[in-house]
Amino acid sequence: xxxxxxxxxxxxxxxxxxxxxxxxxxxxxxxxxxxxxxxxxxxxxxxxxxxxxxxxxxxxxxxxxxxxxxxxxxxxxxxxxxxxxxxxxxxxxxxx
Amino acid sequence: xxxxxxxxxxxxxxxxxxxxxxxxxxxxxxxxxxxxxxxxxxxxxxxxxxxxxxxxxxxxxxxxxxxxxxxxxxxxxxxxxxxxxxxxxxxxxxxxxxxxxxxxxxxxxxxxxxxxxxxxxxxxxxxxxxxxxxxxxxxxxxxxxxxxxxxxxxxxxxxxxxxxxxxxxxxxxxxxxxxxxxxxxxxxxxxx
Numbered sequence: 001x002x003x004x005x006x007x008x009x010x011x012x013x014x015x016x017x018x019x020x021x022x023x024x025x026x027x028x029x030x031x032x033x034x035x036x037x038x039x040x041x042x043x044x045x046x047x048x049x050x051x052x053x054x055x056x057x058x059x060x061x062x063x064x065x066x067x068x069x070x071x072x073x074x075x076x077x078x079x080x081x082x083x084x085x086x087x088x089x090x091x092x093x094x095x096x
Numbered sequence: 097x098x099x100x101x102x103x104x105x106x107x108x109x110x111x112x113x114x115x116x117x118x119x120x121x122x123x124x125x126x127x128x129x130x131x132x133x134x135x136x137x138x139x140x141x142x143x144x145x146x147x148x149x150x151x152x153x154x155x156x157x158x159x160x161x162x163x164x165x166x167x168x169x170x171x172x173x174x175x176x177x178x179x180x181x182x183x184x185x186x187x188x189x190x191x192x193x194x195x196x197x198x199x200x201x202x203x204x205x206x207x208x209x210x211x212x213x214x215x216x217x218x219x220x221x222x223x224x225x226x227x228x229x230x231x232x233x234x235x236x237x238x239x240x241x242x243x244x245x246x247x248x249x250x251x252x253x254x255x256x257x258x259x260x261x262x263x264x265x266x267x268x269x270x271x272x273x274x275x276x277x278x279x280x281x282x283x284x285x286x287x288x
Contacts (some may be wrong), residue, residue: 004111007107007115008115008118011115011119012119015119021123024123025123025126025127028123028124028127029127029130032127038131041128041131042131042135045131045135046144046145049135049139049144054139054145057136057139058136059132059133059136062132062135062136063128063129063132066128066131066132066135067125067128067129067132070124070127070128070131071121071124071125071128074124079120082120082123083116083117083120086116086119086120087112087116090112090115090116
């Protein structure tokens with residue numbers, strides 16, 4: 001295991017241990033709902049499901065359709081806010 | 097497991113940025129996956145399309161966004177200047193004054209009972225003569241006991257409260273009258 005991936009694993013572990021990952025997830029979810037991202041994506045889901053057979057939609061289908069669009073639709077302000085928080089966390093806990 | 101003490105400060109900025117972006121991507125992917133699971137479950141359980149009916153009904157109840165009209169399409173100050181006929185006194189009253197007028201007209205409601213009590217209290221006070229005081233004091237003494245008040249509704253307790261206010265007034269006026277009588281007696285005795 002390279003040093004970098006080891007470092008990455010340690011950072012992730014620290015994020016989870018300190019509860020910061022949960023906080024970031026909640027923050028992201030709240031911001032995405034506020035800015036209407038969830039509703040936009042849900043409407044897109046409706047179209048996808050109507051096209052395909054609505055009885056036999058699988059999770060994989062949805063994931064393949066939704067995830068790229070979801071990543072693109074995140075507003076810049078939300079992205080900036082989250083990156084700022086992550087950078088602050090990394091700066092605070094420079095020594096693991 | 098042996099844990100090495102590692103330091104992030106050894107990394108240069110680009111690597112740090114890349115790390116931050118990776119963490120961010122993981123979080124966004126988590127959010128997307130969460131949504132997918134939610135939607136998939138809704139589809140399988142059959143409640144995903146529950147808020148949609150046929151196209152015609154959806155057109156009928158669409159949100160209206162015009163000035164002067166509320167979101168249902170109704171004009172909202174239509175009845176501000178309409179007049180209603182009172183069933184009691186058969187007068188034509190403006191709509192916004194109708195409820196208070198009904199309260200007074202029918203003699204019901206909090207305000208009208210308060211006004212009536214005040215009127216009774218003031219008329220009793222003004223028409224008080226000296227001989228009547230003794231009788232009224234005996235009658236009013238019942239109000240000081242709390243047993244009868246427990247059964248009474250809130251309106252009656254208002255009346256009792258107002259009546260009990262009269263008591264000190266009566267006592268004072270009684271005392272004044274007695275003092276008056278004694279004064280005249282004294283004068284009379286000193287003269288004779």
